[in-house]
Amino acid sequence: MPDKQNHLPNLQDIATAAGVSTATVSRVLNSPADVRPALREKVEVQIRKLGYVRHGAARALASARSHTVGAVIPTLESAIFASGVNAVENRLTEAGYTLLLAVTNYDLQHEYEQVKALIERGVDGMILVGRDHDPATLIMLERQGCPYVTTWTYTADAPHPCVGFDNADAAHRITAHLLALGHTRIGVIAGITSGNDRARERIAGVKAALKSQQLNLHRKCLIEKPYEVSEGRDAFRTLMALPNDIRPTALFCGNDVLAVGAVLEAQHMGLKVPQNISIVGFDDLPLSAHMSPGLTTVHVPSRRMGEHAADYILACIGGESPDPRNKLPTDIMIRGTTARPSKT
Amino acid sequence: MPDKQNHLPNLQDIATAAGVSTATVSRVLNSPADVRPALREKVEVQIRKLGYVRHGAARALASARSHTVGAVIPTLESAIFASGVNAVENRLTEAGYTLLLAVTNYDLQHEYEQVKALIERGVDGMILVGRDHDPATLIMLERQGCPYVTTWTYTADAPHPCVGFDNADAAHRITAHLLALGHTRIGVIAGITSGNDRARERIAGVKAALKSQQLNLHRKCLIEKPYEVSEGRDAFRTLMALPNDIRPTALFCGNDVLAVGAVLEAQHMGLKVPQNISIVGFDDLPLSAHMSPGLTTVHVPSRRMGEHAADYILACIGGESPDPRNKLPTDIMIRGTTARPSKT
DNA sequence: TTGTATGCGTTATCAT
DNA sequence: ATGATAACGCATACAA
Numbered sequence: 088m089p090d091k092q093n094h095l096p097n098l099q100d101i102a103t104a105a106g107v108s109t110a111t112v113s114r115v116l117n118s119p120a121d122v123r124p125a126l127r128e129k130v131e132v133q134i135r136k137l138g139y140v141r142h143g144a145a146r147a148l149a150s151a152r153s154h155t156v157g158a159v160i161p162t163l164e165s166a167i168f169a170s171g172v173n174a175v176e177n178r179l180t181e182a183g184y185t186l187l188l189a190v191t192n193y194d195l196q197h198e199y200e201q202v203k204a205l206i207e208r209g210v211d212g213m214i215l216v217g218r219d220h221d222p223a224t225l226i227m228l229e230r231q232g233c234p235y236v237t238t239w240t241y242t243a244d245a246p247h248p249c250v251g252f253d254n255a256d257a258a259h260r261i262t263a264h265l266l267a268l269g270h271t272r273i274g275v276i277a278g279i280t281s282g283n284d285r286a287r288e289r290i291a292g293v294k295a296a297l298k299s300q301q302l303n304l305h306r307k308c309l310i311e312k313p314y315e316v317s318e319g320r321d322a323f324r325t326l327m328a329l330p331n332d333i334r335p336t337a338l339f340c341g342n343d344v345l346a347v348g349a350v351l352e353a354q355h356m357g358l359k360v361p362q363n364i365s366i367v368g369f370d371d372l373p374l375s376a377h378m379s380p381g382l383t384t385v386h387v388p389s390r391r392m393g394e395h396a397a398d399y400i401l402a403c404i405g406g407e408s409p410d411p412r413n414k415l416p417t418d419i420m421i422r423g424t425t426a427r428p429s430k431t
Numbered sequence: 432m433p434d435k436q437n438h439l440p441n442l443q444d445i446a447t448a449a450g451v452s453t454a455t456v457s458r459v460l461n462s463p464a465d466v467r468p469a470l471r472e473k474v475e476v477q478i479r480k481l482g483y484v485r486h487g488a489a490r491a492l493a494s495a496r497s498h499t500v501g502a503v504i505p506t507l508e509s510a511i512f513a514s515g516v517n518a519v520e521n522r523l524t525e526a527g528y529t530l531l532l533a534v535t536n537y538d539l540q541h542e543y544e545q546v547k548a549l550i551e552r553g554v555d556g557m558i559l560v561g562r563d564h565d566p567a568t569l570i571m572l573e574r575q576g577c578p579y580v581t582t583w584t585y586t587a588d589a590p591h592p593c594v595g596f597d598n599a600d601a602a603h604r605i606t607a608h609l610l611a612l613g614h615t616r617i618g619v620i621a622g623i624t625s626g627n628d629r630a631r632e633r634i635a636g637v638k639a640a641l642k643s644q645q646l647n648l649h650r651k652c653l654i655e656k657p658y659e660v661s662e663g664r665d666a667f668r669t670l671m672a673l674p675n676d677i678r679p680t681a682l683f684c685g686n687d688v689l690a691v692g693a694v695l696e697a698q699h700m701g702l703k704v705p706q707n708i709s710i711v712g713f714d715d716l717p718l719s720a721h722m723s724p725g726l727t728t729v730h731v732p733s734r735r736m737g738e739h740a741a742d743y744i745l746a747c748i749g750g751e752s753p754d755p756r757n758k759l760p761t762d763i764m765i766r767g768t769t770a771r772p773s774k775t
Numbered sequence: 776t777t778g779t780a781t782g783c784g785t786t787a788t789c790a791t
Numbered sequence: 792a793t794g795a796t797a798a799c800g801c802a803t804a805c806a807a
Contacts, residue, residue: 095575097784108794113786123792138574143552144497145784147488148799155531155552162517169513173506176534180545185552187499188532190520201524208487208499208529230482231439316721351721374718377660377695441800452778457802467776489800492783 096137104133116141147209156400157187157205158214159198161283165314165344167370167389168216171238174393175214182401184211195282199224206231212400214238218245218284234403238396240285241414248411250395254285257385257417258292258339261367264383264419265337266300268427270365273297274308274335276322276345286311286341289369293339308335312345319348320355327356327364336364336428343368343375343384350382350424361426371420380423388415440481448477460485491553500744501531501549502558503542505627509658509688511714511733512560515582518737519558526745528555539626543568550575556744558582562589562628578747582740584629585758592755594739598629601729601761602636602683605711608727608763609681610644612771614709617641618652618679620666620689630655630685633713637683652679656689663692664699671700671708680708680772687712687719687728694726694768705770715764724767732759 094100102109107126114122115130122130133139147153156179160168176186187210189201199221205213206227213228213235220237225247228235234248241251265273275293278286294304307329312318319340326335340346346368353360360366360380368375368384375382395413402409438444446453451470458466459474466474477483491497500523504512520530531554533545543565549557550571557572557579564581569591572579578592585595609617619637622630638648651673656662663684670679684690690712697704704710704724712719712728719726739757746753 099784109785110787110794110796111792114793117786121792126793138571140547140571140575141551142492142784144488144491145799146786148486148492148801149784149786151786151799153488153552163507163513163520164510164517166508166510166513169507169510172532173508173534176507176532180533180548185548186532188516188520188530189524190517203484204524204529207485208497227482227484231484316717320721347718348721351723354723373660374691377664377692379695379698442802443800453801454778454780454803455776458777461802465776470777486800489783490802492785493800493802495783495802 096139097142098139100137101130101133101139104137105130152404153209153211154183155185155187155208155210156212156214156397156404157189157202157208157210159189159191159201159205160216161191161193163188163190165342166372167342167387171389171393174390175397178394178397178401182397184401193279193282195219195221195224199227203227206233211404212236214396214400218242218247218249219282234400236396236399236411238392240288241412242288245412248399250392250399250413250415252387252392252415252417254288255292255295257387257419258289258369259296260292260417261369261383261385261419262293262296262339263299264421265339265365265367265425266296266302268337268365268425270335270337270428271300271302272308272333272335272337273302273304274326274338275304275310276319276326276338276340276349277309277311278314278341278345279311289339289341305333307333312341314342314344316344316348316351319345320352321348323349323352324356327353327358337425338364338366340366340368343370343372343382346382346384346424347372347374347378350378360424362429365425365428367425376420376422382420383422383425384420386418386420388417391415440483441486444481445474445477445483448481449474496748497553497555498527499529499531499552499554500556500558500741500748501533501546501552501554503533503535503545503549504560505535505537507532507534509686510716511686511731515733515737518734519741522738522741522745526741528745537623537626539563539565539568543571547571550577555748556580558740558744562586562591562593563626578744580740580743580755582736584632585756586632589756592743594736594743594757594759596731596736596759596761598632599636599639601731601763602633602713603640604636605713605727605729605763606637606640606683607643608765609683609709609711609769610640610646612681612709612769614679614681614772615644615646616652616677616679616681617646617648618670618682619648619654620663620670620682620684620693621653621655622658622685622689623655633683633685649677651677656685658686658688660688660692660695663689664696665692667693667696668700671697671702681769682708682710684710684712687714687716687726690726690728690768691716691718691722694722705768706773709769709772711769720764720766726764727766727769728764730762730764732761735759
């Protein structure tokens with residue numbers, strides 16, 4: 088009578104119970120096709136009977152694979168990252184992989200620490216956000232031979248594997264929409280640019296669009312704010328308090344959260360959107376299409392991006408060499424928050 | 432000259448380089464206080480010099496601790512779970528732990544698979560959502576000696592460790608607010624109740640409140656919908672199309688996403704909120720306080736809940752026996768979407 | 776305080 | 792197709 092106390096069953100226990108070697112048990116677990124059906128059946132019965140569950144650490148140690156992938160993102164408070172991560176998780180799960188998640192709070196030094204922590208946990212691959220990183224972070228990844236991919240940004244000269252889109256171009260295009268409408272004084276409520284290439288690129292895109300029309304962005308019309316509704320409201324008030332000849336008639340917001348804040352504050356101040364002020368956002372949150380007026384914004388394929396990133400990493404782990412650069416399209420969603428400037 | 436090729440340094444390499452034993456290196460890594468400063472310094476120098484990073488799998492195998500905690504949630508698409516997870520992650524990181532995240536898509540069978548996958552990865556503890564689970568899930572957890580805690584729900588007779596709040600009571604109280612205003616015909620747009628005790632409890636709370644006033648919930652006034660803005664809109668239309676004598680004058684929505692959908696659709700239909708229809712939500716998303724009118728809703732302490740859950744698990748791992756039941760308070764946030772029924 | 780030596784549960788190589 | 796056995800990198804009980 089085998090001891091049946093606190094002892095969780097291991098490969099050896101199953102092997103003994105089934106009258107085979109541990110090697111065979113390992114095979115029915117990892118390459119069932121290699122073992123004769125009769126034996127396989129016997130082993131599987133014992134596995135179920137004893138309630139065996141694999142010991143990941145031992146597996147990882149012996150095989151040098153953890154079946155785990157890490158993702159390090161700025162925050163989960165933003166709906167758009169959350170849904171991207173959700174997509175990554177779905178893909179990984181399908182492939183039998185598990186997600187290790189870490190958050191940086193938009194701090195590159197913290198990102199380094201998180202990446203290190205995940206590497207120590209033995210992740211087989213890593214997904215990062217953006218192009219801005221502590222050089223040491225990427226060096227560590229390379230040195231450890233850990234495949235990685237950056238997301239949310241794509242530039243022709245990207246020095247590392249990336250799946251994303253051209254933030255500057257998207258911002259340029261939606262700004263062009265504003266200019267085509269006849270606006271000449273554009274205001275910008277941007278995200279915090281420190282350590283955030285996406286926020287910087289978006290501003291650059293706006294500036295480029297303005298420049299192509301011999302316009303430029305007035306220093307006072309550019310405000311950086313954390314991505315929160317209340318911050319969008321505050322920034323909006325600040326912008327509207329500007330002198331007549333500077334005050335923008337149209338606003339580019341670094342993301343939809345800021346844009347929603349701006350729209351709400353406008354309405355709260357008794358200003359009509361878009362009659363009195365046009366507002367555009369970036370990201371296309373689920374809510375944006377539903378609010379009234381609907382928010383004109385840039386649709387970002389966050390779900391597809393997550394799926395592509397996961398697939399890329401999975402392919403690398405599988406020994407393939409997939410195309411390391413993947414540019415996704417963005418769409419300008421023209422809805423109700425933009426119109427021609429009122430004649431005054 | 433030591434081979435300096437593809438070989439990542441391990442404990443032995445550090446030990447050799449520093450002229451000490453692997454045991455000593457292990458100690459400077461895990462209990463620095465136990466090693467004389469002089470030696471420690473020598474070891475630390477080599478660790479930095481060789482760029483050593485711990486091998487988690489080996490560590491876990493030898494110590495039976497992975498320094499990892501799992502969380503299994505319904506989805507990340509809902510902002511409220513995302514921010515709860517964010518809080519968990521922050522806490523775990525502070526404590527040197529890493530989060531393994533898995534998503535169930537509100538499917539209890541899938542939850543079982545995910546829990547199993549995380550256990551196989553060797554998590555030292557697990558955080559679940561809600562009271563509804565496949566019995567096998569909890570049995571596995573117990574058997575593996577994996578400390579766990581359920582969140583988002585608290586009932587006096589909770590059979591398992593939990594940190595959460597009383598969904599029924601909160602729903603009861605906010606419904607009471609509606610009744611106190613003079614409403615007698617209440618409609619409910621609930622979440623999908625299958626496998627979701629929170630959604631069921633919330634409905635139960637509404638019914639209890641009605642019953643205390645000798646009222647009851649008309650069969651046609653209860654609609655179950657997935658938590659999406661568009662679903663809230665659809666449900667709202669359905670409810671408003673009801674005959675005069677049944678059509679509700681006030682709506683309880685299973686969460687703020689549905690409530691926002693209802694409010695938007697009302698406005699879209701030309702109905703005034705709250706003059707023509709009162710609407711309440713549940714969760715208090717960041718947006719809810721900002722929209723106009725502000726959404727009357729139940730404030731849920733998701734951040735604190737996440738922190739408590741993480742702390743509980745951490746304490747268990749640390750060998751403590753913290754109080755396994757933790758009830759958090761909810762607040763009724765009365766804002767602009769509720770008013771007395773119009774006299775008609 | 777430091778070193779020695781054993782074992783953790785698998786996978787994988789090599790026989791058979 | 793199956794079995795025996797040597798790593799895998801580290802923590803830890805024990806010895807010194």
